[in-house]
Amino acid sequence: MNVKVFGLGKAFSFHPREICDLKQEGQLHPIVRTILQRLLLGLFTLFVVSVIIFSSIELLPGDFGEAVLGQAATEDTVAAFRRELGLDQPAYMRYANWIGGVVQGDFGTSFSGRSSSGVDRSRAVVDLIAPRLKNTLFLASMTALIAVPLALFLGVTAALYRNSIYDRIVNVFTLTTIATPEFFVAYILILLFASLNPWFPSLANINENMAFGEKLYKTALPSLTLTLVIVAHMMRMTRAAIINLLASPYIEMARLKGVSASKIILFHALPNAWAPIATVIAFNLAYLVVGVVIVEAVFIYPGVGQLLVDAVRTRDMPVVQAATLFFAATYIVLNLIADIIGIITNPRLLHPR
Amino acid sequence: MSEEKQTYSAAGEVSMVRLRRSRLQRMWIDLKKAPPTAIFGMLIVSIYGFVALFAPLIAPYGEAEIFAQSYASWSAEHWLGTDQIGRDFFSRLIYGARNTIGIALATTFLSFLIGGGFGLMAAITQNWIDQVLSMVVNVLMAIPGLIFALMLLAIFGSSTWGLIIIIAVLDSTRVFRLTRAVSLNVVVMDYVEAAKLRGEKLGWIMGREILPNILPPLVAEFGLRFSFVFLTIASLSFLGVGIQPPTADWGSMVKENASLIQFAKYDLKGAITPLIPAAAIALLTVSVNFVVDWFLHKTSGLKE
Numbered sequence: 273m274n275v276k277v278f279g280l281g282k283a284f285s286f287h288p289r290e291i292c293d294l295k296q297e298g299q300l301h302p303i304v305r306t307i308l309q310r311l312l313l314g315l316f317t318l319f320v321v322s323v324i325i326f327s328s329i330e331l332l333p334g335d336f337g338e339a340v341l342g343q344a345a346t347e348d349t350v351a352a353f354r355r356e357l358g359l360d361q362p363a364y365m366r367y368a369n370w371i372g373g374v375v376q377g378d379f380g381t382s383f384s385g386r387s388s389s390g391v392d393r394s395r396a397v398v399d400l401i402a403p404r405l406k407n408t409l410f411l412a413s414m415t416a417l418i419a420v421p422l423a424l425f426l427g428v429t430a431a432l433y434r435n436s437i438y439d440r441i442v443n444v445f446t447l448t449t450i451a452t453p454e455f456f457v458a459y460i461l462i463l464l465f466a467s468l469n470p471w472f473p474s475l476a477n478i479n480e481n482m483a484f485g486e487k488l489y490k491t492a493l494p495s496l497t498l499t500l501v502i503v504a505h506m507m508r509m510t511r512a513a514i515i516n517l518l519a520s521p522y523i524e525m526a527r528l529k530g531v532s533a534s535k536i537i538l539f540h541a542l543p544n545a546w547a548p549i550a551t552v553i554a555f556n557l558a559y560l561v562v563g564v565v566i567v568e569a570v571f572i573y574p575g576v577g578q579l580l581v582d583a584v585r586t587r588d589m590p591v592v593q594a595a596t597l598f599f600a601a602t603y604i605v606l607n608l609i610a611d612i613i614g615i616i617t618n619p620r621l622l623h624p625r
Numbered sequence: 626m627s628e629e630k631q632t633y634s635a636a637g638e639v640s641m642v643r644l645r646r647s648r649l650q651r652m653w654i655d656l657k658k659a660p661p662t663a664i665f666g667m668l669i670v671s672i673y674g675f676v677a678l679f680a681p682l683i684a685p686y687g688e689a690e691i692f693a694q695s696y697a698s699w700s701a702e703h704w705l706g707t708d709q710i711g712r713d714f715f716s717r718l719i720y721g722a723r724n725t726i727g728i729a730l731a732t733t734f735l736s737f738l739i740g741g742g743f744g745l746m747a748a749i750t751q752n753w754i755d756q757v758l759s760m761v762v763n764v765l766m767a768i769p770g771l772i773f774a775l776m777l778l779a780i781f782g783s784s785t786w787g788l789i790i791i792i793a794v795l796d797s798t799r800v801f802r803l804t805r806a807v808s809l810n811v812v813v814m815d816y817v818e819a820a821k822l823r824g825e826k827l828g829w830i831m832g833r834e835i836l837p838n839i840l841p842p843l844v845a846e847f848g849l850r851f852s853f854v855f856l857t858i859a860s861l862s863f864l865g866v867g868i869q870p871p872t873a874d875w876g877s878m879v880k881e882n883a884s885l886i887q888f889a890k891y892d893l894k895g896a897i898t899p900l901i902p903a904a905a906i907a908l909l910t911v912s913v914n915f916v917v918d919w920f921l922h923k924t925s926g927l928k929e
Contacts, residue, residue, distance in 0.1 A: 565775075
């Protein structure tokens with residue numbers, strides 16, 4: 273298949289083999305260079321975010337040693353606690369230690385479970401987070417499996433049959449879903465499908481020992497809530513991206529020269545549509561990560577979001593740090609992947625000037 | 626369609642001195658042309674505004690007034706029953722409008738003050754200030770807002786002012802981007818250059834030369850940001866880390882009375898009660914979006 277590029281009124285035709293020859297001596301291919309730049313930017317962002325999250329413990333007002341251990345704590349226990357956190361070392365040393373631990377999966381120990389007498393019943397943050405991480409990822413991937421294909425289908429069909437009744441109905445429905453808070457959607461679903469008609473449980477208290485089917489049954493309502501919210505966003509963005517694309521001059525050109533509709537979609541629109549579609553998917557998966565927090569709170573689902581909210585309430589900083597780092601890193605990496613897919617699939621970047 | 630007047634003459638209209646209309650008249654003409662969705666939106670927004678402003682006069686009982694029976698069902702005395710510790714739900718709903726909308730408005734204003742101010746500054750100076758600000762904004766936007774807000778609330782605690790400042794700073798990143806982007810088109814105009822050459826200070830150029838020209842997109846963005854901030858604050862309150870009791874607020878009202886939904890089979894009215902504040906949130910966001918859509922359409926000069 274030849275890739276056609278229109279420029280300066282002349283049509284050039286490249287065979288894919290030529291693309292490999294485009295690499296000039298001693299110079300990186302522009303795609304590789306752009307990807308490397310984007311990767312570096314992503315790494316830099318991750319670094320800065322980790323510094324921000326690390327410094328959250330520095331920003332705690334006053335002496336939180338006493339706040340954590342209670343007023344009856346002796347000076348010795350407070351001093352021991354401060355030493356354990358490394359507060360006697362300079363900040364950059366502590367950051368190095370902390371990030372070193374994080375890379376090896378050690379997030380320190382939780383603030384809860386400590387007492388003024390010096391007895392330490394606190395648990396390692398990893399033990400708190402690891403099982404919940406699995407649950408959150410289970411919920412998120414269940415939702416993504418349903419939501420992504422559904423949203424793409426709805427978005428593309430709405431774009432193709434735009435301004436039809438179908439398009440309008442889908443639009444009104446999604447606009448309402450977007451404007452409503454997640455917990456509203458969740459409670460309406462509970463009211464309809466758990467309370468009035470007891471088909472599904474309203475508490476999604478899953479645990480390790482449950483069979484896959486039972487887990488699926490218990491997470492039905494949470495994932496349905498997330499699906500509704502995500503599909504609305506994703507469908508609208510897909511529709512906008514496709515319509516935007518179909519309005520561009522080269523599609524009109526193809527239509528005018530008599531290319532069939534299916535060929536226009538497959539060979540003219542789709543190569544340029546991968547980037548926006550990948551962006552839409554990644555953006556919404558990232559949004560899913562945030563939406564999970566509220567949905568978990570509604571359904572008392574044992575996930576990282578629920579843990580984060582509890583930790584914020586009790587100001588258990590090590591747990592807050594670990595959970596925030598997880599959410600932020602997922603968000604950043606997903607956006608990074610979307611950008612890289614966008615770069616790789618952009619046909620214009622294949623041909624340097 | 627009304628019938629054409631018999632006395633109409635095209636020459637007469639052309640020769641007429643240009644009809645001067647006052648600002649109010651022009652606004653009235655625009656309003657009459659507004660689509661039904663926008664009129665619906667404006668109506669709802671003004672009702673909310675009225676309720677929020679005159680909450681103490683409308684509400685039958687006080688915000689934190691406690692009655693003997695908790696979880697009372699709907700009655701003539703308590704229109705929507707009472708909540709988990711026996712406060713009148715209807716009164717709290719009305720006070721909630723005042724608190725939730727007030728806090729969201731204050732946050733949005735602060736966010737526009739920060740984001741808009743820095744955005745204008747970055748666009749005009751276009752030196753290292755611009756570079757540093759843009760980089761900071763890029764990093765801040767790389768962290769999901771709700772998660773970042775949760776972390777900051779864990780550090781600084783959930784006081785009302787803390788909440789306003791945290792959300793405003795996080796939200797100002799988006800205002801910064803928009804302001805910077807739209808004012809970059811204005812900065813290159815000759816009259817801005819003239820103002821610079823005459824030696825006007827930064828504040829003058831920001832406020833008198835550029836701001837009036839970028840106002841329409843900013844006003845539209847204000848509506849969108851408001852609904853977004855409103856949803857964020859409601860979500861945080863729902864999670865129990867936003868507006869703190871005993872202040873009435875729609876997000877926490879949903880959470881506190883959510884257990885009633887379990888008994889929908891026996892008392893459907895009671896089960897709907899916790900959904901009312903949530904529906905109120907949704908209705909306001911939809912209405913604001915309708916108004917913004919119409920405003921954007923009008924100011925951008927797009928015609929179907």
